[in-house]
Amino acid sequence: MTRTPRRGIVLEVDTSTPPILFHHGDSFRMERLPTGSRVVYPNEPLASIDDVDGAIDHALTNPMGDCEPLPALLHSGMKLTIAFDDISLPLPPMQTPDIRGRIIERVLDHAAAAGVDDVEIIAALALHRRMTEDELRHAVGDRVYDAFAPDGLLYNFDAEDPDALTHLGTTDHGEEVVLSKRAVESDLLVYVNINLVALDGGHKSVATGLSPYQALRHHHNVETMRKSRSFMDPDNSELHTKNWRQGRLIQESGLKIFQIETTLNTETFPPPFGFLQKREWEWNLRDRATFSATQAALRPMPWSARRRIFHSIESPYGVTSVQAGEVETVHAETIRQVHRQQLVTVEGQSDVLTMGLPYLGPYNVNSILNPILVSCLGLGYFFNLYKGKPLVREGGVVIMGHPNLPEFHPVHHPSYIDFFEEVLADSTDPEVIEHKYERRYAEDEWYRHLYRTSYAYHGVHPFYMWYWTSHALQHLGGGDHVIVMGGDVEATRRLGFRPASTLRDALEIASDIVGRDPSIVHVKNPPLLMTEVL
């Protein structure tokens, strides 16, 4: 690195500001924001660690907090379980070698050296879909896969296998703690994480990743989400408070956890998408040409073809930190590292928050960002990427751009289709939906069967996605404060939002709420950024 990465900035749009690039699903839009609008640009990618293997070794042998070095925890005859974050992290998937695979290989080396031969490796996917063979290979590497998978020692967690779960107890707040039986019966559980955003990691890794519906429902609900302000800020997140209580109960139960957390920089887009890493007025001739060519090439393509192109993107992330040891101490350092990369300070809230939603969220890797996931990406993830207070004022308006096509991946998201056709057709109120439909979907035998044997998200998962939006919906004052720009009209209405074809139309529609001359703030995400609103 020849120069220090620049911090993110808040640009005030004036007459000389070029149009701003909005992500728009599997495409882009150039939008001219009204003069006076503010655009929040992310920090540039931090310098990465050159010697990642060295950093891993250092972390394993120099643990943080009250924890012995990994080699000291390994001995022959023991039961070792390694759990790792699933396909939902990172976004986009990272170019090989994936950091998880590198870490797992080092852990296995140590285990082999210590003569440990009872090792199982579990994708900690909670209620997410099972990972395919190709995805598992990508995450852990072919060597690990071929050594473990054929014998059934590398597998996806199954939250619906009653024989593979252990009820550990109930917290003093009544939250049940149910965990993978194999993990509970292990002498050591090593958890390998990628902490893409501040939501991830800490006690959430184990307490959520290896837990079934019975345990998750205590915090994956409307009330908790409304009290999590935001769920990206663990100190102010009810979601994390509850997870932490469950995590501490797990620790107290005697399960020894060796937590390994990693952070990445924001080197998100490889060539030819490099222009996405830059600020528009700094685009050179080549960036402009590439962008024009990309647009021209994408335009005639059907969405399915665009989708294939976008989903082939693998990010050239650099690793910025690896830390291991006791969960809470490790996680405190991890959060510091995440903030170092992502946090941008913004002065004051605005009436209108605009965002261009990309093609990808945590739940549609190699899949389709369906309308429910679009809602969750905008009002769940992007809205909550704040510390302090939201970018948009209470009672304000969110304008999010996305094609929002009523398209679904039938294998990955079967219960989403029914949620869209049946539940949202009835109500868009998270509380009503939770009360009226959640249990039926959560305990549905067919969804259960698809989750366990096919590659389906759990039947209840679309509900969680909708709950994720409930803080934003409450803060804004309802779905009519949400405008989907350039989205499918019918699908947008089904979500309870308002459709607009252009930014100008969207602002016109918003004017009955925020008036003719609202303050506007736009977040340029991705590359990822989190705002601290003063």
Added chain:
Amino acid sequence: MIADALAGSRIAITGSTGFLGTALVERLLRSVPGCELVLLIRPGRRATPQRRFEREILKNDAFGRLRDELGDRFDDEMARRVSAISGDVSKDGLGLDPEGRDVLAGCDVVIHSAATVSFDSPLDASVETNLLGPNRILHVLQEEGVTPHLVAVSTCYVAGNRRGRAAEEFLTESPFHVDVDWRAEVTAAQRARADADTESRAPDALRRFRKEARNELGAAGLPMLAAKTEQLRQRWVDDRMVEVGRARATSLGWPDVYTYSKALGEQALLELRGDVPLTVVRPSIIESALAEPFPGWIRGFRMAEPLIISYAKGELTQFPGNPESVVDVIPVDHVAAAVIAAAAQEPPTAPKVYQVASGSVRPLEYRMLTETVRGWFTEKPLYDSKGHPIVPDEWVFTGSAGLEERLERLVAGIKRLDRGVASLPLRGRQADFNQRLQDRLDLLEQALGYVKIYGAYGRCEALYSITELDALRESLDPADRETFAFDPRAVDWRTYIREVHLPTVVVQARVRQTPGARRGQSREDRLRAQVLHEDRQFAAFDLENTLIASNVVESYSWLATRRLGTADRIRFAAKLAAAGPSMLAQDGRDRTDFLRSFYRRYQDAPVDQLEEDAVELASQLLLLKAFPDGLRRVRAHRRAGHRTVLITGALDVVVDPIRPLFDDVVPARLRRHDDGTFGAALTDVPPTGETRAQVMLEWAAEHDFDPGQGVAYADATSDLPMLEAVGYPVVVNPEVRLAGISEKRGWLVEHWSPSAGSPIPRLPIGPRHRSARRSNA
């Protein structure tokens, strides 16, 4: 006074369930309080004449006024004054029992208004009703030795295709009379039926019907094919008789078989009447009521209405005829009044003829009619399915000959196209194209029908004099002239069309007269609600193309390629693709044979390996191609408490991964060898076609279910036996033939498709299993 003249008399009426008949019954009951009526009604399959009288006559809105007038006494009055007896003018002796004969013999007046008014009836049917019907009445009266006044309703158009004045006289008296022996016509008509029947049973003809039946039904199984073949034969004979009739009528100068048979009927009456006093009343084209029982009253969809509606919908813009020609229309209440007035006269010693027509005294010009219609629909347009108004086009007149020819050509062209499309493997919305073609064909054929009729009537530029009718009216008491008004001079055509006729027509046609999206439940919604109603007991599903857009060949290809190396995979796929057409042809002929021979390919395949691979097959092919709406429907049935069963020709291993979707699954099963491989033979007849219906019924019997409370989902004509075996058939993405059949039967049709965006693989080739990967690495 008419009411006094008919007081205490018994009046027999034939054809009382028809348009004019209903008007007569109502009028007599309301305006002639002293008379009693004897209605000769043909018993229905399930309804007695009395029941038909109550349902088809008294329930008609014509009786609203009388109901109001009589109040609580209505039912008693009707029971006291009307007796409905079994009678059928197409049967010798009128199908009367001895008691019925006595009742008829006791009548003072017999009004014969039964007729086959269809212009396109088979020759022998028209002859039976229109020619022999009146004869039979005479015959019974003569056998009984009674001479009541016989008032026979005929038509002005018996005068035939001619120009100029047509007087109120019998045809034999007319200078234009063509001397035809009606007896010879009867014999010829009956012989023509026998000839056509013989011709239809020739081996070549039967082969043709059978082929046609197969084209229409596909592989629907023997019993259905046989029934269809016979149906087609009978239809062919009928069509032949229509053709023969039209030709015969035209050759003698009548516009159609209706007027031809009516004319000969008059002739026979005249010849055979003996001592029976005879009055013939000839109306022109009867249309909705001017005033009685209320303005606009009409029964059924008459001749001109479909034409008017087609025009208002923008479907027809060209009409045959000369704009200056006269359309002879007469309101139904005028005709009824004239018939009653004639019946109230002293029975005539010499037969009398009255024409009830408007053309000679109050002509309605074709141009005036069309301009008024256009003006009205411009002010009050119909709305299309999207709620947009349809602006009526200029009404274009053409010579009927040219138009007829053009339409004929168009119809022939579409029929060819239709046959072409029907043979394509189209489904669902694509098959809709064919349905649209069919609709267009129906419309054109309808139009062609109108053109033929109106063309003929248009050529018939006769003016029907009403001198006798005028004299009859003049002879009436002034009060009667008002009560029983039938002076066509009183009709103001513009007002009649705008305020009386058209408002009725649009109501009768149930067309949209309001803008905006349709409110309330659609027909589909209603059918869906029925299908999911808690009273239903079970739902049976086919798999391929009903719930999943895939088939046994694809599954096989996927499974077979999963463990092959790259070169082998390509070779395999190519081979299967080459064999595809012949396999499909076999599938079309007989699905059972197809499956039997196809499944031999699984011979010696290891069972456990296939079971393992089938789990992946479900995720990587079947579920990607599944119809989410279909899967949701299965689950909706289960939630409604219905037991669900999948009955499929697919192999058990293939469907095992989706078994939990259903309560029960009946798949095809291959024998399994002791060494854990598959054998070549199926354990049972695969559940497809007739077998599927049988399997379903056996399954339903096991659970004590009533098939009448069952729902069945299928997509192919080969599933017709299963669909017909349940009370609630649902057709999914039907192919062309089945789309036509379900449309006719009013079945619920669902258009289901794979999830939008589903990444369906282009070729059904399984991704390599890791064992194959390693060996290839």
